[in-house]
Structures are given as C-alpha cells and as structure tokens.
Amino acid sequence: MQLLIYTPQVTPRIKYIFNFMFREVLRCDIELTSVTNQFEAYQGPKFSYAERPIGKELFFKASGFLSKNNIEKPSIKISAFGGEKVPFAVEDSTLPFDVFAASFYFVSRYEEYLPYTPDEHLRFPPKASLQFELGLLRTPVVDQWAIILKNLLASKLENLHFGTRKFEFIPTIDIDRAYHFKSSGIVKNTARLLKALAKGDTERLKNIITTGLGKRKDPFDTYQFLQQIHQRYHLKPIFFFLLSHQGDKNHDVNIHPNDELLQDLIVATAKQGKVGIHPSYASNSNVLKLKEEKMVLDSLLKKTTDLSRQHYLKLHLPKTYLQLIKVGINHDYTMGYASEVGFRAGTCTPFFWYDLQLEKQSHLKVYPFAVMDATLHKYLKLSPKQATLLIEELVNSVKMVDGSFYSLWHNESLSETGHWKGWKQVYEHMLAAASQ
Known part of the structure; x- marks a missing residue:
C-alpha cells in the first residue's frame, strides 16, 4: 500500500527530499498531505513529520529547516546515533535527529551557498563540509539513513512495501x-626533449624519441x-x-x-x-x-x-x-x-x-x-x-x-x-x- 506522510505544510524542500529518499533510494510509493482529516482516516501505513504528533501515530519531529525558503546559516545541533555524530538533533521523536533535514542539507549542498574560504582553484574544500567535521564523508550516509528508516518503518507499519535496486x-x-607526445608539434616536443636532457631524465627522453620515431605507442x-x-x-x-x-x-x-x-x-x-x-x-x-x-x-x-x-x-x-x-x-x-x-x-x-x-x-x-x-x-x-x-x-x-x-x-x-x-x-x- 501507499505510504501516507502528514506534514503541516508540503514545502518544496520537503517534497524534494521525501521523493528522493523514498522513491529514488527506497523505491517506495508515497503521498504527502497537509490535511489532518485525510491522515487520520487513512487505514494504511502512515507517519507524521511535524513539530508535534497528531495522535499516537509514528512520529518524526521536524527541526523546522525544511519549512524555510531562504538561504542563511542554520543553527545545527549535533547528537549521537548508532556510534556516529549526526546533525539536526531533535527530542521526543522516533529518531534522535531530523533525518530529512540532515539529508536535504547534504544532498542540496546547502553549505556551499554560504560563505567559505576556497582552495587555490576557488573550489569548496572538503574540510569545510559538515560531513568531514562529523566523520561522515567516506560513507553514503544519506543512503544508509534511508535504509535505517526503511527497517524502522517495516517493523512498525503493516502492508508497507519497498522495491529493490541493484549495485x-x-x-x-x-x-x-x-x-x-603525439599531436604536440615539433616545437613543443623539442622543448620537452631539451628539458629531459637537462634533467637527465632518461625515461622521458626515451619516450619522446621512440614515440616520435613511431617505435612505441604514446604513453x-x-x-x-x-x-x-x-x-x-x-x-x-x-x-x-x-x-x-x-x-x-x-x-x-x-x-x-x-x-x-x-x-x-x-x-x-x-x-x-x-x-x-x-x-x-x-x-x-x-x-x-x-x-x-x-x-x-x-x-x-x-x-x-x-x-x-x-x-x-x-x-x-x-x-x-x-x-x-x-x-x-x-x-x-x-x-x-x-x-x-x-x-x-x-x-x-x-x-x-x-x-x-x-x-x-x-x-x-x-x-x-x-x-x-x-x-x-x-x-x-x-x-x-x-x-x-x-x-x-x-x-x-x-x-x-x-x-x-x-x-x-x-x-x-x-x-x-x-x-x-x-x-x-x-x-x-x-x-x-x-x-x-
């Protein structure tokens, strides 16, 4: 059955990250609603994402980040989860952090819109990223969180189906x-030849000559x-x-x-x-x-x-x-x-x-x-x-x-x-x- 998700306001950010995590990663069909009566009447698998639960449903607390529509540096609280440090910590929720806000922050590259000190090529440096700070850069953490979410929902909700994907x-x-050396022209290769001679770089010298004579493939x-x-x-x-x-x-x-x-x-x-x-x-x-x-x-x-x-x-x-x-x-x-x-x-x-x-x-x-x-x-x-x-x-x-x-x-x-x-x-x- 379709998974119904209640949120007070279906913002573009919420729609984007929920579709990505559920449809693209977990291959699960979802519907987002901001209508309380529709959510309460639904007999299939459902959960709410808001500041507070509607009733006794499965509830994920929203940090408020996905309700915004501007670009400003957010105040991010860090918490521990499964031996890792995770951002957007919340309390009184099924998970100790807002997994959807955290995922959106990473996937949208939100921090790259904020002021930072670039490297020599004017690129955003990895050490300036929140993933690097939290030790999460070398793992596809959003995909991991999605699977944790999948296992959690499967254990709590009935008639919920997820598709599969392959590595x-x-x-x-x-x-x-x-x-x-090929296609470089006589002038450039002559300069390389002279430079290799001056440095005594016999390997490079041999490559230039043999390639030029057609005795071996270009490296x-x-x-x-x-x-x-x-x-x-x-x-x-x-x-x-x-x-x-x-x-x-x-x-x-x-x-x-x-x-x-x-x-x-x-x-x-x-x-x-x-x-x-x-x-x-x-x-x-x-x-x-x-x-x-x-x-x-x-x-x-x-x-x-x-x-x-x-x-x-x-x-x-x-x-x-x-x-x-x-x-x-x-x-x-x-x-x-x-x-x-x-x-x-x-x-x-x-x-x-x-x-x-x-x-x-x-x-x-x-x-x-x-x-x-x-x-x-x-x-x-x-x-x-x-x-x-x-x-x-x-x-x-x-x-x-x-x-x-x-x-x-x-x-x-x-x-x-x-x-x-x-x-x-x-x-x-x-x-x-x-x-x-």
Missing part, C-alpha cells in the same frame, strides 16, 4: 590530454587497454574530452580540438561508450566558451551532447549548474572532491539538482563519484597498495546500500610512466572488486 558500477574517464594512449578491460567486465564507461581552444594556459594543456588524431579518437571512443564534454578551466567563468566547446563535440559526434564533468572539478553553486543548463547539459558528473575521497552530497544515488535560489528541483541530474586517481596519489599520497584498500572500502560501502559506484580516472594515470608507475594495477583491481 552498479560506472567507470568514467577524463581525457585532459589525449596523447603525451597516454591507453585506450586499447581500457576497451579490453571494460569489455572483460561488461562495463559501460563514460569518457569526458577536454576540447578547449585558447583556454587557461596553465590548466587547459590539451591538444588542439582541430587535431585530426584527437577527432578520430573521439569518434572511435563514442562507439565503445558514452562521450561527454569536459568543460575547460577557462570556461567555468565564460559561458560562451562553454557553449563553443560543446558545439565542437556536438559537431564531431553529429548529435547533441548532454553529459559533462568540469575540468579540475571546478564547481561553484549555483553558477556552474546554471551555465550547464543554459547550454543544454542535462547530466553532470562533477559532484566530488579533488582532495578527498567520499560522497560530497552524502549519497551514492544520482539526484536532480535542487536550485536553492529558486527553491525548486531542476532537470539537471547529478551523478556523484566516490574516488579519483589523482586524489589517491597526489592529495592523499597513498601507495598503490594503500589506494587499493581504500577503494575496496568505498566500493563495499556502496554495495551495502545497493547504490551506484562512479569512479573518476584519467588515461594518463594508466600509462605506467613517471609517477604513475604501479597505478595501472590499481585500476584493474578496482574493476575486479566492483564487478564481483
């Missing part, structure tokens, strides 16, 4: 530089390996290509979009999996540039592209999402941190972005990733073995809630050259662990 793994690959040309290993595990990858022309000279160091080898690679890759745009560093503050880059990819693929992930994970709310919507992007995969692994929005379930300024759900769907290669190696300074163990923990945390595990890798980190030696096996192990 899924979607590997995603960012192509910042399609090739290391970043890992596409055949990716195709084979994805086919082996029956995976459907997503590739994001950086196609910036005259972008930021320090961060958009990609091959020119008009390069024939790059264009052939993109067309070939689109036959193996989905392809999206990797908006450049420079485009984050220039919507016209974003539009131009998307048009290049649309022209190559001869269809409209509506998938994206920001280069350097430059996500500024709400500006970035509004720009993506403006150019026709409907699916974004940027939701994650560069310097920490885990679940930036508290969930491993794709969700529609909630526009806090307009107080309504948008049609832009957000796909949160859990781990990036550069995070493990560059920021956390892990060895390949340590990285493998941490990935296993993240995979298992998503499997426990039957969620979706998205990984972010780069073609160059599979090159087995320079500081990426030993990291190809990390990717292989991740695919094996996630496919079991």
Whole structure:
C-alpha cells in the first residue's frame, strides 16, 4: 500500500527530499498531505513529520529547516546515533535527529551557498563540509539513513512495501590530454626533449624519441587497454574530452580540438561508450566558451551532447549548474572532491539538482563519484597498495546500500610512466572488486 506522510505544510524542500529518499533510494510509493482529516482516516501505513504528533501515530519531529525558503546559516545541533555524530538533533521523536533535514542539507549542498574560504582553484574544500567535521564523508550516509528508516518503518507499519535496486558500477574517464607526445608539434616536443636532457631524465627522453620515431605507442594512449578491460567486465564507461581552444594556459594543456588524431579518437571512443564534454578551466567563468566547446563535440559526434564533468572539478553553486543548463547539459558528473575521497552530497544515488535560489528541483541530474586517481596519489599520497584498500572500502560501502559506484580516472594515470608507475594495477583491481 501507499505510504501516507502528514506534514503541516508540503514545502518544496520537503517534497524534494521525501521523493528522493523514498522513491529514488527506497523505491517506495508515497503521498504527502497537509490535511489532518485525510491522515487520520487513512487505514494504511502512515507517519507524521511535524513539530508535534497528531495522535499516537509514528512520529518524526521536524527541526523546522525544511519549512524555510531562504538561504542563511542554520543553527545545527549535533547528537549521537548508532556510534556516529549526526546533525539536526531533535527530542521526543522516533529518531534522535531530523533525518530529512540532515539529508536535504547534504544532498542540496546547502553549505556551499554560504560563505567559505576556497582552495587555490576557488573550489569548496572538503574540510569545510559538515560531513568531514562529523566523520561522515567516506560513507553514503544519506543512503544508509534511508535504509535505517526503511527497517524502522517495516517493523512498525503493516502492508508497507519497498522495491529493490541493484549495485552498479560506472567507470568514467577524463581525457585532459589525449596523447603525451603525439599531436604536440615539433616545437613543443623539442622543448620537452631539451628539458629531459637537462634533467637527465632518461625515461622521458626515451619516450619522446621512440614515440616520435613511431617505435612505441604514446604513453597516454591507453585506450586499447581500457576497451579490453571494460569489455572483460561488461562495463559501460563514460569518457569526458577536454576540447578547449585558447583556454587557461596553465590548466587547459590539451591538444588542439582541430587535431585530426584527437577527432578520430573521439569518434572511435563514442562507439565503445558514452562521450561527454569536459568543460575547460577557462570556461567555468565564460559561458560562451562553454557553449563553443560543446558545439565542437556536438559537431564531431553529429548529435547533441548532454553529459559533462568540469575540468579540475571546478564547481561553484549555483553558477556552474546554471551555465550547464543554459547550454543544454542535462547530466553532470562533477559532484566530488579533488582532495578527498567520499560522497560530497552524502549519497551514492544520482539526484536532480535542487536550485536553492529558486527553491525548486531542476532537470539537471547529478551523478556523484566516490574516488579519483589523482586524489589517491597526489592529495592523499597513498601507495598503490594503500589506494587499493581504500577503494575496496568505498566500493563495499556502496554495495551495502545497493547504490551506484562512479569512479573518476584519467588515461594518463594508466600509462605506467613517471609517477604513475604501479597505478595501472590499481585500476584493474578496482574493476575486479566492483564487478564481483
């Protein structure tokens, strides 16, 4: 039977988070009502979410956060729950905290609309997040809370049914530089050659010469390996290509979009999996540039592209999402941190972005990733073995809630050259662990 939920006022925030937790995560059919008589007369499974109960029904106390329609720093009380610290503590309730307010706060990325000190790329730093403060960042805590809610309701209410979902793994690959030496031109490769000579970097010197002579594949040309290993595990990858022309000279160091080898690679890759745009560093503050880059990819693929992930994970709310919507992007995969692994929005379930300024759900769907290669190696300074163990923990945390595990890798980190030696096996192990 349908679950009926009473709340004095069905606000946009309440409608959004209840639909997400019950329909998307728990696959449970619900109806929200603010009519007391309808709630009292209903003979099926029901509970109330308010400041005080109507009668003796199952009752979850509302903290008041979801009744607001402005953006201001809330006063958040912390309580203990199941060995964890949780926000929006309440009293005289079935749960010791407002699980719906806490979930909305995380999924909406409410804190990213408040003042904060950004990192060097003007990004919201993970250590400024409430999840990090409470030790909840590395678990899909909203999905876990939803399952706790499910078990609680199932034990208290009769004739309540929940659907099922299955764990899924979607590997995603960012192509910042399609090739290391190929398509770079004589001038750039000569400069690299001289620099390698000056440093006595024999490995790099050998790579430049042998690649230039056509005696070996370019180190970043890992596409055949990716195709084979994805086919082996029956995976459907997503590739994001950086196609910036005259972008930021320090961060958009990609091959020119008009390069024939790059264009052939993109067309070939689109036959193996989905392809999206990797908006450049420079485009984050220039919507016209974003539009131009998307048009290049649309022209190559001869269809409209509506998938994206920001280069350097430059996500500024709400500006970035509004720009993506403006150019026709409907699916974004940027939701994650560069310097920490885990679940930036508290969930491993794709969700529609909630526009806090307009107080309504948008049609832009957000796909949160859990781990990036550069995070493990560059920021956390892990060895390949340590990285493998941490990935296993993240995979298992998503499997426990039957969620979706998205990984972010780069073609160059599979090159087995320079500081990426030993990291190809990390990717292989991740695919094996996630496919079991």
